Amino acid sequence: MMGTMKAPEDLLRRIRQGNRFLLTSHINPDGDAIGSALGLARLLRRMGKGAVVWTRDETPTIYKPLPGSERIHVGTEPPAGFPDVFDAIIVLECPSPDRTGLEQYLGERPVINIDHHLGNQHYGVINWVDTAAPAVGEMVYRLSQGLKVALEPETAACLYLTLVTDTGGFRYANATPAAFEAAAALVRDGAHPDQVAQWLYESQPLPVLRLLGEMLQTLQVHEGGRIATVRLTQEMFRKAGASPGDSEGLIDHPRSIAGVDAVALVREREDGTHKVSLRSRGEIDVERIARQHGGGGHRNAAGFALDGDGESIRLQVVGLLAGALAATADRAGEPAQD
């Protein structure tokens, strides 16, 4: 089984032989980026090696409780001694070099690429890519087994967090047996699920909740309850004391309504233009709608910009989503053609 593939021998050898490693990940780092880098850095230090974590962008607030996050080197200036003092650059959870935001530096030292993305470009001298891994943090856990290094509770917490964030709190299809087995081992090593949950889920900025309250005032359902739409205006952001980033994730609330198959959030941006975010279930393709309007995304999550006032955009988007529902129903009725 892919998800239980051992860490490759050439990687273990390279790590055992090196003295000092630079670790990085992608721009706008998420839980798996930060947690796997901090966890691996602790693991390397436990082996008596030097390790520096360097990310181009700031660590998001919810990941700052992770032990070691305050030591992350942030920005486009290289850390002290770069490149000479480092044996290799380990790039975690990053499908291509440009996504590090630090591409111009990657040529200076050998690159080790550890990732789980489909379409990883195999840009390293060593490439350990396991697309069945629920999180890169779970691969780092397997790496610790290969290196026969026991995990400290803080390291276990870093790696456990990656499992939680990448599986949506064990709610996505990638909550595999391997994900739960790694979680069992990491909790045994000292990770506290309740503490990690408090970092991730009980530390909401007040303006986010106020903004959610504003947004839910605009909630409408259409097409017999199969479509839900919400709006966010600049006035609501002002009333809630919210920043642009505070609307992240709010679309999940209307998405959680029973019977709803497609959701749109029409958000007014600071310049007065509107962004439309779409979510859908199953076969309903919202990426197609987004692409036809100059945007993009995936089948079940996509976005694009649209001209007009907020309320007419809402009506227009309801029409587009109703079309997508009908198209899905049509396709379901067609004989299979391959």
Next chain:
Amino acid sequence: MMGTMKAPEDLLRRIRQGNRFLLTSHINPDGDAIGSALGLARLLRRMGKGAVVWTRDETPTIYKPLPGSERIHVGTEPPAGFPDVFDAIIVLECPSPDRTGLEQYLGERPVINIDHHLGNQHYGVINWVDTAAPAVGEMVYRLSQGLKVALEPETAACLYLTLVTDTGGFRYANATPAAFEAAAALVRDGAHPDQVAQWLYESQPLPVLRLLGEMLQTLQVHEGGRIATVRLTQEMFRKAGASPGDSEGLIDHPRSIAGVDAVALVREREDGTHKVSLRSRGEIDVERIARQHGGGGHRNAAGFALDGDGESIRLQVVGLLAGALAATADRAGEPAQD
């Protein structure tokens, strides 16, 4: 370790020897009650035995997608053939006989008591009580191992759901290694975490979200952000098209705000009186406040009724919570006295 204690031999023997079992659980059944009963019923039928699940109260809507829920016998009338056709009554996840709501019938057949509650009254001819078990469904999984019966995917889904509901989606301190190991095994046996998550978290009645929107309009913070309060009026229930039960769990939203240590929800009831629900973190004791006002609960979750209009009750409760915060700070500063 308690959490991995095997199912006792006398229980295995009794089950192997019996032909037909009646299964029940507590009033107002939750995920562990329904999931463990349906899972064990399937397990027994797989062994060629008869099994009937009987609960006094209806299965809540979110658990109705569980396979077999439509076959649950509900109410105070015994099922056909009771008591003669049953070898024993297996009571799951129930600390005392009266909590079944069917106590008058329990004397008719030998009772087998399978539970994980502290303070279980050991009321059965067999009592398997494991207070370290994350869910009774996890004990049923261990029982299947003792009986050497392979689980079908539907049975695995029933038992997996009990782990999710009783550990708060793996967010509570009882998300132990044993909980994650059972989850790994149940997913391997065919449970789908994404499907169970959709049943539990993506099937919200529309009025619940509307009511949340109304409630968040009343959100206030006090004491430098350490206390948050919200209100619900009958007018809001009407506007949202909500029933009394739809406010269940809404208090978790203000509780999730960063820096908030205590939360109050002041809810107007249908008769115009007010119910106060309190939540707190850590050492802050809200049960004491509730008890002083004729209510009750636990240290971190309690409730009571209070006279007056909603807004003055809010102010009064802010005062009580501020007192509890101060009392906690005082106690933290005192030398230990034992």
